[in-house]
Amino acid sequence: MAYSEKLLDHFKNPKNVGTLDKTDSNVGTGLVGAPECGDVMRLQIQVDAEGIIADAKFKTFGCGSAIASSSLATEWLKGKSLDEALAIDNMAIVEELALPPVKIHCSVLAEDAIKEAVQDYKSKNS
Amino acid sequence: MSDKRLIYLDNNATTPTDPRVVDAMLPFFHNVPGNAASRNHPFGWKAEEAVDYARDQIAKLLDVDSREIIFTSGATESDNLAIKGVFEMYQKKGNHIITLKTEHKAVLDSCKKIEKMGGQVTYLDVDDKGLVNLAELEAAIKPETIMISIMWANNETGVIQPMKEIGEMCAKHGVLFMSDATQAVGKIKTHPKELGIHLMAFTAHKMYGPKGVGALFVNRKNPRVKVTSQMDGGGHERGMRSGTLNVPGIVGFGAAAEFARKEMDSDAQRLSALRDKLENAFKENLEEVYVNGDPNSRMPHVCNISFKHVEGEGLMMTFNQEVGVSSGSACTSASLEPSYVLIAYGLGDDLAHSSIRFSLGRFTTEQDIDDTIALVSKGVQHMRDLSPIWEMYKEGVDLDAVQWTEH
Numbered sequence: 001m002a003y004s005e006k007l008l009d010h011f012k013n014p015k016n017v018g019t020l021d022k023t024d025s026n027v028g029t030g031l032v033g034a035p036e037c038g039d040v041m042r043l044q045i046q047v048d049a050e051g052i053i054a055d056a057k058f059k060t061f062g063c064g065s066a067i068a069s070s071s072l073a074t075e076w077l078k079g080k081s082l083d084e085a086l087a088i089d090n091m092a093i094v095e096e097l098a099l100p101p102v103k104i105h106c107s108v109l110a111e112d113a114i115k116e117a118v119q120d121y122k123s124k125n126s
Numbered sequence: 127m128s129d130k131r132l133i134y135l136d137n138n139a140t141t142p143t144d145p146r147v148v149d150a151m152l153p154f155f156h157n158v159p160g161n162a163a164s165r166n167h168p169f170g171w172k173a174e175e176a177v178d179y180a181r182d183q184i185a186k187l188l189d190v191d192s193r194e195i196i197f198t199s200g201a202t203e204s205d206n207l208a209i210k211g212v213f214e215m216y217q218k219k220g221n222h223i224i225t226l227k228t229e230h231k232a233v234l235d236s237c238k239k240i241e242k243m244g245g246q247v248t249y250l251d252v253d254d255k256g257l258v259n260l261a262e263l264e265a266a267i268k269p270e271t272i273m274i275s276i277m278w279a280n281n282e283t284g285v286i287q288p289m290k291e292i293g294e295m296c297a298k299h300g301v302l303f304m305s306d307a308t309q310a311v312g313k314i315k316t317h318p319k320e321l322g323i324h325l326m327a328f329t330a331h332k333m334y335g336p337k338g339v340g341a342l343f344v345n346r347k348n349p350r351v352k353v354t355s356q357m358d359g360g361g362h363e364r365g366m367r368s369g370t371l372n373v374p375g376i377v378g379f380g381a382a383a384e385f386a387r388k389e390m391d392s393d394a395q396r397l398s399a400l401r402d403k404l405e406n407a408f409k410e411n412l413e414e415v416y417v418n419g420d421p422n423s424r425m426p427h428v429c430n431i432s433f434k435h436v437e438g439e440g441l442m443m444t445f446n447q448e449v450g451v452s453s454g455s456a457c458t459s460a461s462l463e464p465s466y467v468l469i470a471y472g473l474g475d476d477l478a479h480s481s482i483r484f485s486l487g488r489f490t491t492e493q494d495i496d497d498t499i500a501l502v503s504k505g506v507q508h509m510r511d512l513s514p515i516w517e518m519y520k521e522g523v524d525l526d527a528v529q530w531t532e533h
Contacts, residue, residue: 034530036475
């Protein structure tokens with residue numbers, strides 16, 4: 001199947017690959033998926049004093065669509081408030097990357113990772 | 127690497143038709159247009175003569191009588207004809223068939239169909255090398271058993287089953303031995319009579335012949351094997367398979383068989399050296415690389431390998447503009463199930479998702495292999511740099527102890 005240019009670019013030149021210190025209280029980490037299912041996504045956010053996501057990083061084990069979905073998610077997260085981050089819908093990712101129907105679960109995984117990262121940050125700072 | 131040159135390492139999916147085979151076929155589209163069943167004019171006679179010649183070429187490759195070759199549309203049809211045809215023909219003798227969990231879907235789904243028709247099927251496990259356990263096989267034979275169907279060489283891993291031992295067992299118990307030899311014929315010596323095989327399915331397009339033509343070998347003497355037709359009509363192919371013969375395809379199949387007979391030894395020698403070079407380079411360049419299937423009982427041109435903590439389909443995307451291969455990962459399917467063959471070998475789902483099959487062929491060059499080593503090694507590195515589980519593994523995290531969220 002043919003993938004969109006945007007998807008291929010995120011796959012070949014992924015943005016914001018890396019690791020933040022998960023023990024840092026300003027960092028929220030979301031780890032979703034399972035190796036048995038063929039995809040694992042780790043998405044991390046670093047939140048500044050104003051409650052704005054200053055940095056986001058990811059690492060993903062999975063297919064091209066999973067990698068592109070998480071790369072795109074980190075780009076979208078930067079500069080957003082936590083509430084704005086929680087409002088990111090998987091279908092927006094599907095549209096932006098033109099994911100084929102069999103790959104929609106990759107965008108769902110990205111949305112889950114965002115929610116888990118925000119949740120992790122909130123529970124550390126409650 | 128040189129300019130955008132596509133490297134084809136998916137020869138187990140299909141082989142390119144040999145240009146010499148294409149040359150042999152061309153006259154039979156227009157210049158010799160006859161139907162091989164037309165008995166009353168030279169057009170028909172010429173077509174029939176060409177089919178007879180091709181049938182002889184194929185029979186010679188298998189060291190069988192040419193009357194034992196039944197032409198079909200391909201190996202899937204041959205598998206269907208053998209399994210359903212034997213089941214229907216031998217109903218008085220019994221209704222039980224034994225096969226392996228690692229067979230091709232054409233065999234497994236035919237077996238499922240006969241289960242719906244009142245048949246019994248035993249699907250045996252294989253060991254971690256992909257081989258049948260002979261003691262378990264013998265123990266599975268019952269008075270109602272009519273046939274054992276075991277593939278010669280596996281399409282995903284190239285693992286070769288102990289055909290001689292299975293043939294002896296079938297003879298001892300008086301059951302028919304059927305083999306899906308699609309991946310073996312034309313690549314290694316496949317003489318069914320020597321090994322006690324009574325039915326054998328194979329196809330032209332896996333041995334540098336054209337797509338759309340296959341055959342079923344059906345033993346004629348000691349025992350005389352019969353199958354009921356699954357395609358009814360004009361009574362072609364000794365009543366076992368009706369339908370106008372695909373004359374150009376059959377001519378190509380015959381030519382491919384003759385080239386295979388003459389060249390398979392040298393092809394196999396050259397390809398196994400290239401395959402080993404590929405495999406050894408990955409083992410040297412990269413950590414955590416696992417070869418799937420018995421390395422001591424394997425087709426010479428196949429390498430199925432898992433790159434741990436890298437998802438196969440994603441990995442393929444790093445080089446699929448340059449190299450064509452297959453993956454045991456099935457992230458594209460709705461079920462997300464990885465290769466059932468590798469799962470039957472006892473691989474965890476994670477390693478099965480990480481597998482790539484490289485299948486070399488007659489037209490593979492050393493340059494292809496050198497470029498593939500470089501591209502795939504770079505791709506694995508890219509994917510591992512991106513992989514959280516590779517990072518966790520490197521940090522010494524016990525991945526089995528992690529609470530994953532299944533989805």
